[in-house]
Amino acid sequence: MDNPISSLLPEAMHFWQLQGVQLVLLLGIILFFGALGGWLFKKLKIPQVVGYIVIGIVIGSSGFRILEPQVIAALNPISTVSLTLIGFLVGGELKLGTVKKYGKQFVSILIFESITPAIIVGGVITLVVWLFTNDVRYAVSIGVVLGAICAATAPAATTDVLVEYRTRGPLTTTVYGIVAMDDAVALILYTVASTIAASLLGGKVDSFGIQLLVIVRDIFGSVFVGLFFGGLLRVIMHFLPNDDGRILSFSLGALFLCTGVCEALNLDNILSAMSLGFFMVNFSHAKTKSVFNLTSKFTPPVYVLFFVLVGAKLNIWIITPFLGLLAVLYVVGRTFGKTIGSMFGAWLTKAPVTVQKYLPFCLLSQAGVAIGLSIAAGNDFPDSIGPQIMLIITATTFIVQLIGPVCVKSGVTKAGEVGLNVTVEDIRKTAKVKDVMWGNDYICDYNSPTVVNETAMLDSVLDRFSRQHNLNYVVKDDNGKLIGVIVLEHLKEVMQIGEFAFSMLAVDVMDRPVITCSPNDLLPNVYALFDDYDVEAIPIVDEDGKTMGILEHQTVDHYLHARVLELNRKLESLDA
Numbered sequence: 001m002d003n004p005i006s007s008l009l010p011e012a013m014h015f016w017q018l019q020g021v022q023l024v025l026l027l028g029i030i031l032f033f034g035a036l037g038g039w040l041f042k043k044l045k046i047p048q049v050v051g052y053i054v055i056g057i058v059i060g061s062s063g064f065r066i067l068e069p070q071v072i073a074a075l076n077p078i079s080t081v082s083l084t085l086i087g088f089l090v091g092g093e094l095k096l097g098t099v100k101k102y103g104k105q106f107v108s109i110l111i112f113e114s115i116t117p118a119i120i121v122g123g124v125i126t127l128v129v130w131l132f133t134n135d136v137r138y139a140v141s142i143g144v145v146l147g148a149i150c151a152a153t154a155p156a157a158t159t160d161v162l163v164e165y166r167t168r169g170p171l172t173t174t175v176y177g178i179v180a181m182d183d184a185v186a187l188i189l190y191t192v193a194s195t196i197a198a199s200l201l202g203g204k205v206d207s208f209g210i211q212l213l214v215i216v217r218d219i220f221g222s223v224f225v226g227l228f229f230g231g232l233l234r235v236i237m238h239f240l241p242n243d244d245g246r247i248l249s250f251s252l253g254a255l256f257l258c259t260g261v262c263e264a265l266n267l268d269n270i271l272s273a274m275s276l277g278f279f280m281v282n283f284s285h286a287k288t289k290s291v292f293n294l295t296s297k298f299t300p301p302v303y304v305l306f307f308v309l310v311g312a313k314l315n316i317w318i319i320t321p322f323l324g325l326l327a328v329l330y331v332v333g334r335t336f337g338k339t340i341g342s343m344f345g346a347w348l349t350k351a352p353v354t355v356q357k358y359l360p361f362c363l364l365s366q367a368g369v370a371i372g373l374s375i376a377a378g379n380d381f382p383d384s385i386g387p388q389i390m391l392i393i394t395a396t397t398f399i400v401q402l403i404g405p406v407c408v409k410s411g412v413t414k415a416g417e418v419g420l421n422v423t424v425e426d427i428r429k430t431a432k433v434k435d436v437m438w439g440n441d442y443i444c445d446y447n448s449p450t451v452v453n454e455t456a457m458l459d460s461v462l463d464r465f466s467r468q469h470n471l472n473y474v475v476k477d478d479n480g481k482l483i484g485v486i487v488l489e490h491l492k493e494v495m496q497i498g499e500f501a502f503s504m505l506a507v508d509v510m511d512r513p514v515i516t517c518s519p520n521d522l523l524p525n526v527y528a529l530f531d532d533y534d535v536e537a538i539p540i541v542d543e544d545g546k547t548m549g550i551l552e553h554q555t556v557d558h559y560l561h562a563r564v565l566e567l568n569r570k571l572e573s574l575d576a
Helices: 006-043 048-059 069-074 074-090 095-131 136-149 153-164 171-201 208-238 242-266 271-283 287-312 321-347 353-362 368-380 384-415 423-429 456-468 488-495 499-505 523-532 553-575
Strands: 452-454 472-475 480-485 537-541 547-552
Touching: 006 048, 006 069, 006 287, 048 153, 048 287, 048 384, 069 074, 069 287, 069 523, 074 153, 074 171, 074 242, 074 271, 074 287, 074 488, 095 136, 095 171, 095 242, 095 321, 136 368, 153 171, 153 287, 171 208, 171 271, 171 353, 171 368, 171 384, 208 242, 208 271, 208 368, 242 287, 271 287, 287 488, 321 353, 321 384, 353 488, 368 384, 368 523, 423 523, 423 553, 452 456, 452 547, 456 488, 456 499, 472 537, 472 547, 480 488, 480 537, 488 553, 523 553, 547 553
Parallel strands: 452 472
Antiparallel strands: 472 480, 537 547
């Protein structure tokens, strides 16, 4: 038998050779204008993923058709890679401690947020179709299949918003858990629904038992493949040096091998990638855990490509008025069902109030699995409900992919979890000199206790050293201009001359400043000055050269760690 991969190579190579230049140009257009759209929407306080999708709609099937369907199909591997990375990073959020703490809550919410919209959408669609067509078999069939499909939630658009707004807290944790598992529920529901529809319409669908066995095989097979490659990676990492580049290369290699095996075996690559991420974060060598941060740094351009292509695939001009009505009912019914189902599941397990109130905002997005199931319905029922279901899911995906990310942002903002998933390094990147505090006092102030006049007696300077935490002070003249720095080590040397030292003034014991900084300087730039000039303190002056205090290395470190502790205390209060 011919090798299936080899048989595809000639055709694929011919296409790429023929279209190579055009494809490179199109990739440039997708990345450039997608990034531009994301940036503009972010400026408008709208999640950037919406901007990516809108750009895709404009240049794709619904707009100027710069991206033709065959080109979009040729770029499908980008979608596979993107979904794999998303699954991997979601798996990395599922730490064993989190699963043990929230497991019962996850299961309760998962069941009700999946089944409730399935019942509501199925019932409403069945009733409306029956009233319009007077065909109860057709109505029930399309209703139950659409009800099953609506259970799925798209992890990509949801998690992209969580990452963009650096969210952390009980709501964020719950969302990661739910989007990681509810696709499996949607697959099971579709198995049940397609069996019912087949019995009513006479479609060529395998029996319920066989379909259920296939679902079990897909779920457990995908998990097994992910865990296998996770275990293999753990063994390899044991013998590798602590090198970020090598760790990233092996990790991505294992991840893409895992995806390739799943594609060859027709398994779920997202679930498999989640399993690999789950294994790495919980059971792998400690040095491999940095791969999650490394991976997240180069995912942005992949996400731009993915979401622009999602928008490009949507064709909004093929919907008839009747199908448009069903699409609207589908969105409304799904939204209402997800809302009451998730709220009831959260209430039942006594989840935090923020989860009960705002989780519904985070479960509206729909994409990959829903579209995949609609294609399955098209194959299973090509002469009856299949084409209509594919059109309805296409139209509703267009709607919820635009409003879903906005709702996610609203939910996590109302829950108070935006900006909490930060580290010392994150705060350091954006903080300025004027932001630094010690206790309740800002260190950058014209009346700072670290500023002494040039005529101050030495005993008053010593008194400041005894009462303040600072080890360095700045000296100003009568006009407030910086003229020097008093360093503790130098002061100790002066004190060795005896009683005469107490007759000296601040101007007599100061050193000339080597370097200065301004209140608006970013901390990364200041840290560079600490290293470049080998100093532990830098005077702060305004644009006119007037003295505003002194910035010490230890003070900055104290401020950064205090901010992280403050955010952690806020998280604990949210969790309570």
